Amino acid sequence: MRNTGPKTRKARRIGEPLRDKDAKYMVKRAYPPGMHGQNRARLSEFAIHHREKQKAKWIYDLSERQFSRYVHDAARKRATTGDTLLQFLESRLDNVVYRLGLAASRAQGRQIVGHGFITVDSKKVNIPSFQVSVGSTIEINPAKRDSKYVERLQTAIKEYKPQEWLELDAKNLKGRVLSKPTPQMSGSTIQMDLIVEHYNR
Incomplete structure (x- = not known):
């Protein structure tokens, strides 16, 4: 099931804009939502990987089932899994x-x-x-x-x-x-390698 909640709140949670218009709100509140947002503890390795996966899901507006299918399909290709995953999403x-x-x-x-x-x-x-x-x-x-x-x-x-x-x-x-998109062409800030590691755990 797709998460259709407030997107700016999600952007604040991961610390990056998900849409162009999120940026102006994050200038005022550049910290996670919630009463303890400004005092969050350092993230664990698992949390960092999970956050990157959530960021990609929210940017492309996908459910967990849809996203995991893209990851598994990308892993079956001969090319680098992270680059292939980005191409699937961008295409x-x-x-x-x-x-x-x-x-x-x-x-x-x-x-x-x-x-x-x-x-x-x-x-x-x-x-x-x-x-x-x-x-x-x-x-x-x-x-x-x-x-x-x-x-x-x-x-x-x-x-x-x-x-x-x-x-x-x-x-x-x-x-x-004209061509398959690369991370440089798409301007993506998603660290696909962290997502691949998350699913390989």
Whole structure:
């Protein structure tokens, strides 16, 4: 089951913003929530690993079952498990929609995918967890072009610059996956090696 509680509270718990708008709140309260938030003891090794896992789950808005499946699938690949795990997470359709600027957040990306606003290679896909491949084209469904959401998006996306593993055609509201994302390309602050160690305990 996905944890849908207050995201800023979660961000304060791990000490890092989960969304862009969390940062301004954390300037005022740069400590964990709760009455003892400013006097927390040093974390154990297990707690550090667990916190990193929670951070990744919350950033990508996944349940424990979903996340553990990604970890186990990544471990079966020949490549480095941590890098493969990041690629699985970043290649989710809801995340790619967000990274392209077609949604303001991953949560909104999940919503518009579920509502049929997105096509992949000209076919409607309404599954947020769909894995997007290198070379795929992601765009706003032509059947939804007259919606108020798309009208607002056309103004908001004009100056948007996606990460280097993606290409955006802002005028036509579509993008393409140029390569598999690396930690450097995605700007990820998640320490995937700690997560892998957590599941290998």
